[in-house]
Amino acid sequence: MLLSGADIIVRTLIEQGCDVVFGYPGGQIINVYDSLYKYRDELKHVLAAHEQGATHAADGYARATGKVGVVIATSGPGATNLVTGIATAYIDSVPLVAITGNVPNSVIGTDGFQEIDITGITLPITKHNYFVSSIEDLADTIREAFRIASSGRPGPVLIDVPKDVQIAKYEYEPMPKVEKDEKSAAKDIRIQQAAECINNAEKPFIYFGGGVISAEAREEVLELAELIDAPIGCSMMGISGVPTDHPRFLGMQGMHGHYACSMSMHNADCIIALGARFNDRVTGNRAKFAKKAKIVHIDIDGAELSKTVEPAHGLRGDVKLTLQKLIPLLNKANRPEWQAVVDKFRAEEEAGLDSREGMTPRNVINTLNKYLDADTPVATDVGQHQMWSAQYLNFKNSRRFISSGGLGTMGFGLGAAIGAQLGTKQRSVLVTGDGSFGMCLNEMATAVSENLPVVILIMNNGVLGMVRQWQTLFFDKHYSNTVLDRKTDFVKLAEAFGAKASSALTLEELDAALNQAFNHDGPYLIDCAIDKDEFVLPMLPPGGSMDDIIVKIGD
Amino acid sequence: MDNRFTVAILVNNQFGVLNRVTSMFRRRQFNISALTVSETESAKYSRITVLSEGDEISKQQLINQLYKLPDVCSIVELNPAETVSRELLLVKVANSGETRNDVRAAVDAFEGKIVDYTRETTMIQMVGDSHKIDAFIDLLRDFEILEICRTGAASLERGNTTIRKVTNL
Numbered sequence: 001m002l003l004s005g006a007d008i009i010v011r012t013l014i015e016q017g018c019d020v021v022f023g024y025p026g027g028q029i030i031n032v033y034d035s036l037y038k039y040r041d042e043l044k045h046v047l048a049a050h051e052q053g054a055t056h057a058a059d060g061y062a063r064a065t066g067k068v069g070v071v072i073a074t075s076g077p078g079a080t081n082l083v084t085g086i087a088t089a090y091i092d093s094v095p096l097v098a099i100t101g102n103v104p105n106s107v108i109g110t111d112g113f114q115e116i117d118i119t120g121i122t123l124p125i126t127k128h129n130y131f132v133s134s135i136e137d138l139a140d141t142i143r144e145a146f147r148i149a150s151s152g153r154p155g156p157v158l159i160d161v162p163k164d165v166q167i168a169k170y171e172y173e174p175m176p177k178v179e180k181d182e183k184s185a186a187k188d189i190r191i192q193q194a195a196e197c198i199n200n201a202e203k204p205f206i207y208f209g210g211g212v213i214s215a216e217a218r219e220e221v222l223e224l225a226e227l228i229d230a231p232i233g234c235s236m237m238g239i240s241g242v243p244t245d246h247p248r249f250l251g252m253q254g255m256h257g258h259y260a261c262s263m264s265m266h267n268a269d270c271i272i273a274l275g276a277r278f279n280d281r282v283t284g285n286r287a288k289f290a291k292k293a294k295i296v297h298i299d300i301d302g303a304e305l306s307k308t309v310e311p312a313h314g315l316r317g318d319v320k321l322t323l324q325k326l327i328p329l330l331n332k333a334n335r336p337e338w339q340a341v342v343d344k345f346r347a348e349e350e351a352g353l354d355s356r357e358g359m360t361p362r363n364v365i366n367t368l369n370k371y372l373d374a375d376t377p378v379a380t381d382v383g384q385h386q387m388w389s390a391q392y393l394n395f396k397n398s399r400r401f402i403s404s405g406g407l408g409t410m411g412f413g414l415g416a417a418i419g420a421q422l423g424t425k426q427r428s429v430l431v432t433g434d435g436s437f438g439m440c441l442n443e444m445a446t447a448v449s450e451n452l453p454v455v456i457l458i459m460n461n462g463v464l465g466m467v468r469q470w471q472t473l474f475f476d477k478h479y480s481n482t483v484l485d486r487k488t489d490f491v492k493l494a495e496a497f498g499a500k501a502s503s504a505l506t507l508e509e510l511d512a513a514l515n516q517a518f519n520h521d522g523p524y525l526i527d528c529a530i531d532k533d534e535f536v537l538p539m540l541p542p543g544g545s546m547d548d549i550i551v552k553i554g555d
Numbered sequence: 556m557d558n559r560f561t562v563a564i565l566v567n568n569q570f571g572v573l574n575r576v577t578s579m580f581r582r583r584q585f586n587i588s589a590l591t592v593s594e595t596e597s598a599k600y601s602r603i604t605v606l607s608e609g610d611e612i613s614k615q616q617l618i619n620q621l622y623k624l625p626d627v628c629s630i631v632e633l634n635p636a637e638t639v640s641r642e643l644l645l646v647k648v649a650n651s652g653e654t655r656n657d658v659r660a661a662v663d664a665f666e667g668k669i670v671d672y673t674r675e676t677t678m679i680q681m682v683g684d685s686h687k688i689d690a691f692i693d694l695l696r697d698f699e700i701l702e703i704c705r706t707g708a709a710s711l712e713r714g715n716t717t718i719r720k721v722t723n724l
Contacts, residue, residue, distance in 0.1 A: 123575060124582050128625045148625055303619035306612050441718075 005135045005166040006031035009099060010039045016091035017177050018070055020044040020422050022054040026446040027100040028073020028114060029296035031102030031166040031366050036072075045088065046422065046450060049442035051078050054086020057413025058438070059094050063402045064420035064428075065327045065375045068095045068149050075102045075112030078528075079160070080121065087125040089156045089407030090272065092237060093210060094151040094224045096156035096285040097142070098122075105133055117159050127155035151181035153301040154214060178195035183215075186298065186317030194296045194313040195329035201270030201294070203338045204230040207253060210237030210405070211275015211299060211319050213398050213401045219241055220323035221274060227327060229335045231342045233261035237405040250346070255540045256387040259551060260345035262538070266290060267341065267545040273297045275319045278308045278318060279406065280542075284437065288545035291413050298322050304422070352551055354537075359507060360383075361459065361534050366458060367510050369430070375403055377420035379437030381413035384465035387536040389431045411439030412528040415453050418447055427453040427518065434460040434484060441451070444497040447523035455517040456525040458490055461532040467537055473550070483532075501525040559588070560614055561633040561710055563666065564603040565595070565718050567626040570657050573625055576603060585609070589642075589685070589707035600628060600720070606685065631718050633710050634664050640710040642687045644681045649699035658698055665691045676701060685710070702705065 003011065007023075009032055013021065025033040035452050036045045048054035058170030073082055081098040089096045103112040119129045126146050138161070145157040155228065187194035187513070188239055198204060206225050212234075218241060223234050225248045233253040234241055242249050250261035265271060271293045276282070283289040286309060289437060297304070297311035298319050307316030315322055354362045363389055370376065374396035380386040380403040400420045402420050404412040414437070437458050447454050464482040471479055494501035500520055504510035510528055517524035539550045564690075568570045573592055579602040580587050606618060614632070621627050633640070647656060650673065662669060662679050665687065671678035681691055685708050692703065 120574075121573070123578050127623075301617060301623065303623060305619075307616060310612065339583075 001171070002169050003426060004031065005138055005161065005168050005170065006035040007038070008045050008139050008170065008172045009137070009142065009161065009172070010035040011137045011152035011165070011172060013070060013420050014039065014042050014098055015174050015275055016143065016175070017067065017487040018043060018144045020046060021047055021070040021072055022046045022057040022061070024048055024051050024054055024074070024078060025074030026078045026101065026114070028075035028103055028163050029072060029078070029166075031100070031163065032072060032101065035216075039140070046418070046446065047097070048443045050440065051081035052085050053415040053440050053443040053446065054409065055082045056088065057419035057443075059085060059412075059447075060091045060377075060379055060402050060416030060419030061418070061423035062096055062419075064399050066399060067422040067423070069096055069148055069419065070097050070099070072099045073101075073102060074114065075118070076116045077120035079116055079214055080308065083125070084123060085415075086122055086156045086158065088404050088409045089409045089413055090125045090127070092404065093154050093214065094156065095154035096157060097149050098144050098158040099156065101166065102131075102160050102162045105162045106164070107300055108162060115471065116233070120263060122158050124157050125156070128159040129160070132162045132165055133162065135165050135170040138165060138170070138176070140339050142375040143175060147178040147180065149554050153211075183300075183318035185321035185547075186315035188325070190313060190315045191326050192321065193327065194315055195326055197294055197296055197313055197471050198228060198270055198329050202335065203267065203269040203341070204228050204272060205265050205270065205293070206230050206232045206272045206274065207234065207236045207265060208232070208241055208274040208297065209235040209274060209276025210241075212238060212524060214242045215275060215300070215319040216398070217274065217320035217351055218329065218398060220320055221298065222246065222248075224272070224327055224330070225322060227332055228271070229333045229339065233257070233265055235279070235405070236390050236403065239390055239401040239403075240398050243396050244394045249355060250342070252390050255284065255542070256391065256536050258536065259349040259538050259549070260342065262549065263541070264342050266285070268293045271295045273311070274323070277304045279310070280553070283309060284540045285422060285543050285545045288547070310466060326541040330331075336433060359505070359528070359530060361388040361530060363373060363507055364393055364459060364510060364528060364530065365389060366433075367374055367507055368392045368460040368514060371514050372429070373426070374428060375424065375426050376400065377424055378431060379403065379413045379416070379420055380430070381419035381432040382408045382410045383433045383436055384534065384536050385431050385433040385436070385459040385467065387466075388459070397479075410436040412458070413437075414440055414443040414447070417456070418450075418452055421452045421454055424488065426453065429457065431453045431459065433465060434458055434462065434486075434488070434490070435464045437490075438486075441493070442522065444494065448498040452524045453521060454523045455514070456494075456523065457526065458527050459530045460490065460527055461530040461534065462486075463532045465532065465534065466536070468532070472533075474541070490525060501527065503527040503529070505529050557687065558610060559606060559608050560709065561635070561638070562605045562618065562621075562630060563629050563633055563710060563718055564605065564621060565600050565628045566603060567628065568594070568599055568601045569626060572601065572626045573603065576621070577627060579624065583616075583620060585613070591707040591709060592708070603652055604708055605685065606708060619694050623652060629718055631712070633712060637713050638707045639713060640684045641682055642685050642688050642708045643706040644691070645704045646681075646695060647669075647676050647678045647702040648695055649701060650677045654698050658695075661691070661694050661710060667691065
């Protein structure tokens with residue numbers, strides 16, 4: 001049938017399985033919004049307060065569901081406002097399709113009103129992007145964007161559509177949902193070599209990242225751990241990849257990782273790294289990182305295999321399929337000695353745990369834990385609250401910890417919690433800090449307009465706690481611009497947006513507030529007071545090694 | 556140690572593809588000493604030849620990062636022993652009575668060609684692999700070089716192999 005470009009965009013999105021898109025209208029995308037109006041019964045559009053929030057929402061939707069998130073914006077500032085959100089998704093390998101309008105082809109290149117070269121701007125932060133100069137290519141470009149975004153190592157794709165292409169008419173023929181590129185296991189010879197290496201190990205350690213979540217390889221990871229009697233740790237992106245309370249799971253590794261996890265990894269003689277990329281927050285000083293270990297690195301992205309650390313065996317392939325071929329080649333093992341070492345680290349961690357009473361970060365997160373279902377998505381912003389969440393939150397199901405890992409985007413959380421709620425139809429939670437929340441709190445309006453059950457827990461300490469922590473430790477307590485000293489009343493603010501809210505000064509008040517929040521039909525904000533001098537521990541100083549680990553702050 | 560290497564890349568012949576490739580080189584700080592782009596036997600593809608420098612790991616990293624670009628169709632590292640590689644040089648040197656004969660001798664020794672000749676200047680054209688051109692330029696430094704322009708290498712593997720047989724297009 002003959003349709004306008006705008007109609008083709010919306011029809012193709014529906015055809016590709018989209019049920020909700022996020023965005024913000026404007027002059028050069030107005031035709032698409034007219035089509036969204038026309039097809040409103042088939043495709044829900046969520047109007048954000050700001051394009052950045054819309055991108056984070058599409059990102060949160062994608063992380064929580066595994067489906068491609070879609071965000072729509074106009075040209076110029078609408079498009080540039082997507083940039084932080086796209087970069088966040090890019091670094092964390094989140095499948096996203098961003099559609100932007102642009103000035104008509106006849107005006108392109110003349111610095112027209114709200115013209116911007118968004119394909120140029122997003123070149124380094126997208127897996128691929130397109131400028132669709134003619135309507136003949138429009139539908140197929142969108143289909144290809146979905147394929148690229150979701151295939152292999154997922155990532156964002158941007159499609160820039162000039163206004164005349166949205167207006168032009170062309171024959172549209174519905175097509176089936178695109179198939180992802182076929183996945184494959186690593187080469188057999190590599191798998192055999194890796195199996196030999198693992199079979200010869202005495203102190204194996206399984207370390208996984210977000211790749212295990214996107215490959216849906218939980219069962220294989222647990223089977224592997226059982227077979228070779230190995231402890232499991234993960235990067236921050238791996239959290240929720242296996243159940244937090246699994247007896248072999250030591251939690252997150254890295255700069256603020258669990259002591260037992262980091263120490264076990266440091267002392268292992270073989271690290272089996274699955275869908276992880278050895279970021280500097282994980283390795284610390286690379287020269288001193290896991291010197292005793294041979295690394296077996298499995299990743300779908302071959303470029304990760306020797307990017308930062310040199311593995312003994314680099315296996316390029318889908319983690320799930322590769323493990324399925326690897327596991328039968330491995331010997332069943334029992335390692336009481338290695339487990340005793342790991343248990344000793346666990347006991348040391350246990351002994352060093354923060355056992356104070358009252359509104360400590362750990363007690364706050366544990367109080368929240370009581371309210372989480374197996375399926376509750378928890379988003380975070382970035383900073384101390386994020387690390388406390390990563391350390392102490394309990395997860396059962398995959399895709400339930402939604403946090404900006406690689407880019408560390410403050411302001412990510414509220415949009416992401418909104419997207420996760422809409423994607424999963426579950427009540428979602430945002431754990432945030434007063435600093436991060438201040439960055440994109442405008443999305444409260446979105447949560448209220450859509451009446452979304454989102455519980456917002458602000459760990460409010462009146463400071464930019466993570467930077468302050470560094471200033472305390474490394475900058476002689478020069479608290480340069482980290483003391484917020486704002487007079488914002490978050491309860492009143494939430495009420496002004498039309499949400500419910502309460503504040504909590506004690507754990508009892510927090511418990512009561514959470515009880516209300518988890519029974520409220522709509523967004524509910526809890527302003528939870530935390531001391532400004534709480535630390536995230538343990539801590540590997542930037543560029544340090546396990547020898548430099550800070551476990552306790554002496555006074 | 557000479558750790559230069561040459562990589563030939565077949566890419567979709569589309570607007571902006573060169574930009575995608577060079578943008579990746581720039582943001583990951585790969586060291587590129589020469590780069591050429593040309594049309595190919597097929598209107599669908601362009602060919603990019605890159606001369607870079609680095610150890611085995613950085614070479615593999617460059618190739619692996621290239622593979623991630625959807626417009627890259629195939630990549631082959633060109634082994635110098637099995638590759639014909641040619642570059643074109645145009646160089647303009649000052650023309651004077653004292654140096655005229657020496658310049659001529661150098662041009663003859665390298666089988667170059669004088670393509671422009673005035674009272675003050677001589678322009679020389681030379682074709683060869685990049686090492687030969689480096690050596691010739693080095694020789695000319697004894698005289699007054701006014702301007703240099705080199706094309707970067709065009710390289711093809713000897714024998715039956717073609718880049719399109721390397722990966723599935």
